[in-house]
Amino acid sequence: MGRAQRNPSIPAPSVRRAWRGIARPIAAGCWCLMCCILSPASAAVDGPGDYRDGYASADYRTRSLALSGRVGREADLLALTRDPPLGLPPLPVPADNPLTAEKIALGRKLFYDRRLSLNGTQSCAMCHIPEQGFTNNELTTAVGLEGRDVGRNAPTLYNVAYLRRLFHDGRERSLEHQAWQPMINPLEMANPSIGVVLERLRTWPDYAGRFESAFAGRPASMESVGQAIASYERTLLSADSPFDRWYFGGERDALSASARRGFTLFTGRAGCSGCHTIGERSALFTDQELHNTGVGYPSPNERGRTEPRRVLLAPGVYGELSAAALSSVSRPRRTADLGRYRITRDPADRWSFRTPSLRNVALTAPYMHDGRFLRLEEVVAFYDRGGVSNPLQDPRIRPLGLTARESRDLVAFLTSLTGAIETLVLDAFAAPIGDVGSERRPSSAE
Amino acid sequence: MFQRLSGWVSAAGVTSALVLGAVGSVSADETCVSPYSPKIVGQEDYVYVWTLGVEGMGDEQDKLVSIDANPDSPTYGKVLHSVSVGGRNEAHHSGYSDDRRYLWAGGLDTNKIFIFDVHTDPAKPSLFKVIDDFVAVSGGVVGPHSFYALPGRMMISALSNNADHGGRTALVEYSNEGDYVATHWMPTDDDLQGAEKTGQFADGYGYDVRFLPAKNLMVTSSFTGWSNYMMDFGKMLNDPEAMKRFGNTAAVWDLHARKPLKVFDVPGAPLEIRCAWGSNYCFTTTALTSKIWLIYEDKDQGWTAKEVGTIGDPSKVPLPVAFSISADDRFLWVNTFMDGSTRLFDVSDPFDAKLVDTFKIGSQVNMVSQSWDGERLYFTSSLLANWDKKGEDDQQFLKMYHWDGKQLSEGFTVDFYKEKLGRAHLITLNSRALYASKIAESSTPSGRVGALAAVSGTD
Numbered sequence: 001m002g003r004a005q006r007n008p009s010i011p012a013p014s015v016r017r018a019w020r021g022i023a024r025p026i027a028a029g030c031w032c033l034m035c036c037i038l039s040p041a042s043a044a045v046d047g048p049g050d051y052r053d054g055y056a057s058a059d060y061r062t063r064s065l066a067l068s069g070r071v072g073r074e075a076d077l078l079a080l081t082r083d084p085p086l087g088l089p090p091l092p093v094p095a096d097n098p099l100t101a102e103k104i105a106l107g108r109k110l111f112y113d114r115r116l117s118l119n120g121t122q123s124c125a126m127c128h129i130p131e132q133g134f135t136n137n138e139l140t141t142a143v144g145l146e147g148r149d150v151g152r153n154a155p156t157l158y159n160v161a162y163l164r165r166l167f168h169d170g171r172e173r174s175l176e177h178q179a180w181q182p183m184i185n186p187l188e189m190a191n192p193s194i195g196v197v198l199e200r201l202r203t204w205p206d207y208a209g210r211f212e213s214a215f216a217g218r219p220a221s222m223e224s225v226g227q228a229i230a231s232y233e234r235t236l237l238s239a240d241s242p243f244d245r246w247y248f249g250g251e252r253d254a255l256s257a258s259a260r261r262g263f264t265l266f267t268g269r270a271g272c273s274g275c276h277t278i279g280e281r282s283a284l285f286t287d288q289e290l291h292n293t294g295v296g297y298p299s300p301n302e303r304g305r306t307e308p309r310r311v312l313l314a315p316g317v318y319g320e321l322s323a324a325a326l327s328s329v330s331r332p333r334r335t336a337d338l339g340r341y342r343i344t345r346d347p348a349d350r351w352s353f354r355t356p357s358l359r360n361v362a363l364t365a366p367y368m369h370d371g372r373f374l375r376l377e378e379v380v381a382f383y384d385r386g387g388v389s390n391p392l393q394d395p396r397i398r399p400l401g402l403t404a405r406e407s408r409d410l411v412a413f414l415t416s417l418t419g420a421i422e423t424l425v426l427d428a429f430a431a432p433i434g435d436v437g438s439e440r441r442p443s444s445a446e
Numbered sequence: 447m448f449q450r451l452s453g454w455v456s457a458a459g460v461t462s463a464l465v466l467g468a469v470g471s472v473s474a475d476e477t478c479v480s481p482y483s484p485k486i487v488g489q490e491d492y493v494y495v496w497t498l499g500v501e502g503m504g505d506e507q508d509k510l511v512s513i514d515a516n517p518d519s520p521t522y523g524k525v526l527h528s529v530s531v532g533g534r535n536e537a538h539h540s541g542y543s544d545d546r547r548y549l550w551a552g553g554l555d556t557n558k559i560f561i562f563d564v565h566t567d568p569a570k571p572s573l574f575k576v577i578d579d580f581v582a583v584s585g586g587v588v589g590p591h592s593f594y595a596l597p598g599r600m601m602i603s604a605l606s607n608n609a610d611h612g613g614r615t616a617l618v619e620y621s622n623e624g625d626y627v628a629t630h631w632m633p634t635d636d637d638l639q640g641a642e643k644t645g646q647f648a649d650g651y652g653y654d655v656r657f658l659p660a661k662n663l664m665v666t667s668s669f670t671g672w673s674n675y676m677m678d679f680g681k682m683l684n685d686p687e688a689m690k691r692f693g694n695t696a697a698v699w700d701l702h703a704r705k706p707l708k709v710f711d712v713p714g715a716p717l718e719i720r721c722a723w724g725s726n727y728c729f730t731t732t733a734l735t736s737k738i739w740l741i742y743e744d745k746d747q748g749w750t751a752k753e754v755g756t757i758g759d760p761s762k763v764p765l766p767v768a769f770s771i772s773a774d775d776r777f778l779w780v781n782t783f784m785d786g787s788t789r790l791f792d793v794s795d796p797f798d799a800k801l802v803d804t805f806k807i808g809s810q811v812n813m814v815s816q817s818w819d820g821e822r823l824y825f826t827s828s829l830l831a832n833w834d835k836k837g838e839d840d841q842q843f844l845k846m847y848h849w850d851g852k853q854l855s856e857g858f859t860v861d862f863y864k865e866k867l868g869r870a871h872l873i874t875l876n877s878r879a880l881y882a883s884k885i886a887e888s889s890t891p892s893g894r895v896g897a898l899a900a901v902s903g904t905d
Contacts, residue, residue: 055690061646066637147676147832223705313734319763330680437579
């Protein structure tokens with residue numbers, strides 16, 4: 001037989017082989033083939049197992065990984081939160097939702113449960129994919145229930161515990177509340193009501209007693225579901241990056257010379273740290289505010305495209321679709337995302353978006369609220385140009401006049417912000433994925 | 447539960463592949479029914495269209511629509527019946543069980559499989575069973591696509607997975623009773639499962655599955671994952687990351703062992719596979735790069751894949767979708783979605799596909815199916831719910847055409863929007879004669895009576 005799993009007499013292969021010959025670096029500048037070869041066999045934790053780097057070239061070669069190798073190792077997530085990794089401040093935990101192992105485990109189960117959507121196809125993890133930086137590297141903007149266009153890039157969940165504003169427009173303030181929004185948003189998981197979700201959770205056998213046990217006898221409720229998911233998300237802490245070891249840990253050789261030059265630019269002439277802040281003892285790389293860089297402002301060449309569009313059809317093969325052909329298969333989309341304005345209705349907030357943390361930014365492409373940039377080099381080039389000029393643009397955004405080497409140095413610095421992730425991703429792989437019918441197969445749902 | 451028709455098949459004549467060449471200039475494969483299944487070689491009575499529900503239209507649900515296809519009937523060309531299945535599931539393809547008493551139809555989004563009883567009353571199929579735990583039992587396979595019968599089994603090719611909604615996927619095997627049997631993952635670089643990676647790609651993607659029983663061969667192709675096939679087509683074309691996530695491979699497998707043998711580079715999303723009836727080769731067409739490929743056994747290289755034709759102007763992305771091979775293996779009807787046309791290719795020399803003619807069907811066209819005698823072609827319009835054209839170009843229809851060897855002339859049309867049915871997708875044909883007790887006597891079809899034929903095969 002080929003690589004098969006069978007029912008009932010032939011189980012899934014017990015030996016899960018993973019691709020070891022080639023892996024993407026999990027630390028800055030670590031294109032160390034030997035390190036990857038010698039690391040424990042596992043699926044890729046730092047990018048899609050469906051490797052597509054260089055796809056535009058006729059020389060592209062697949063390096064695909066079998067999903068059967070996507071097996072994990074459960075971690076003590078509660079213990080991880082007690083001593084956040086180097087570079088992160090103490091973990092803020094709401095007084096009314098203290099972390100417990102049971103709540104974290106329950107939240108983890110909810111997070112990967114596809115049944116928590118109207119038609120059983122969408123979980124939190126379908127847009128926040130563990131090995132893709134807890135975002136989705138394969139889409140510029142998220143796709144929701146029945147293929148609906150969410151319109152914005154899925155933000156990473158690494159270190160989301162520290163964020164005081166959630167969503168690109170900052171409309172939520174707590175993870176407990178945020179957790180419900182995708183579940184009842186018609187564009188995302190599209191549940192018709194909170195009550196419907198709770199009713200399901202109260203009847204599925206694989207959830208029997210779980211809420212009561214984690215919440216002092218309380219059944220699944222709007223509050224406890226939010227608290228459980230928030231508890232799991234709060235554990236997704238990643239730091240101890242080469243930057244952290246260099247800046248906070250005093251390891252002089254932890255950063256390359258290029259990354260050190262990039263740091264100087266980042267905190268100096270380029271002015272990045274004005275919004276992506278670095279503290280004395282820790283760094284979140286966000287000021288927790290919203291700014292207008294011009295990224296949401298519709299530039300003239302984005303309005304009413306009439307020229308043919310060049311489209312990649314296969315490695316090294318392009319075609320050209322006329323504007324009419326493209327229009328014939330395109331649902332009308334909003335021409336501009338007004339950002340924070342959608343929440344406040346204050347004209348001054350037009351095209352303002354939350355400052356994202358830059359931790360693990362090398363793992364969380366594509367970039368910006370609409371995923372318009374696929375590579376960090378493009379992001380640096382955007383700021384080098386001074387963003388997109390508009391009347392409400394943050395005055396700190398201005399042309400930088402970077403040399404090519406300076407741009408490379410900035411990218412090297414950004415890449416040095418990749419922290420330790422393997423424990424979290426492998427733990428995620430070990431989590432059960434809830435699917436329709438899992439409730440009838442309790443062993444597969446645990 | 448599922449009664450076999452093996453007695454019928456053997457009595458009905460197992461030499462159909464040889465007989466077909468004399469039926470007409472363009473014979474038909476009856477939309478490529480499994481070689482293990484009986485065929486209708488006379489007049490079909492019914493056309494079933496697996497139809498996508500549309501929000502705000504009719505009952506909004508996916509449904510199997512049956513249409514009267516017998517010209518002697520007073521309701522010829524009319525909708526006879528429809529069975530709604532609940533929800534919008536991204537209805538896509540369907541396929542008969544080996545005994546042809548049941549039609550399995552899948553939903554690419556919800557992963558539900560709907561099994562219809564089509565023998566008790568062929569005019570009015572009924573929903574017999576729903577499999578709703580396909581993902582859970584298969585180990586995370588998403589998007590059941592092709593349903594192709596093996597003796598006592600149903601082989602289901604899929605498109606995606608529940609880990610990242612990308613394109614890595616598997617074949618999933620069920621018993622005729624609807625019980626899960628096994629999952630066969632597509633070969634990937636780190637786990638080729640003994641297969642030879644003959645080129646640059648081993649992406650692990652899937653789409654279609656077909657068999658060449660005489661060669662103990664199974665052939666698969668590759669498309670894209672849930673995120674792409676569910677999203678708005680225009681949005682995807684504008685998303686450079688998404689455009690990287692297409693399959694570029696076809697693979698051949700040891701059919702008995704379900705073991706992949708070779709993975710071929712076939713760039714640009716090779717979709718449907720159609721195998722010759724009188725020879726042991728198969729064609730596939732690439733949706734994005736607009737090429738016809740031949741998968742054949744070379745005397746030196748063994749099984750291999752070769753580009754043998756071009757469909758339209760590939761630089762303009764005509765998007766070839768479904769195609770159909772004639773039973774005499776001489777012709778292919780190839781639909782191109784973007785221009786709503788069908789192209790007839792002469793593949794008498796399978797290494798050199800020559801365009802014969804092009805015919806406009808509508809503003810968009812996806813599936814094509816032929817009657818066994820090659821005189822009737824059926825076309826439907828829907829590709830995927832979110833890939834179909836928008837506005838006035840979003841015509842949804844079943845169109846029947848007569849083919850005289852030179853011209854297509856329209857027979858009847860069912861406007862699926864006017865009837866408030868939805869988006870018309872996969873076409874299958876059925877006949878009352880398949881289920882008549884004395885059907886075996888009808889070994890030489892004539893007139894407008896359905897009859898059986900089969901290509902012999904053993905698994």
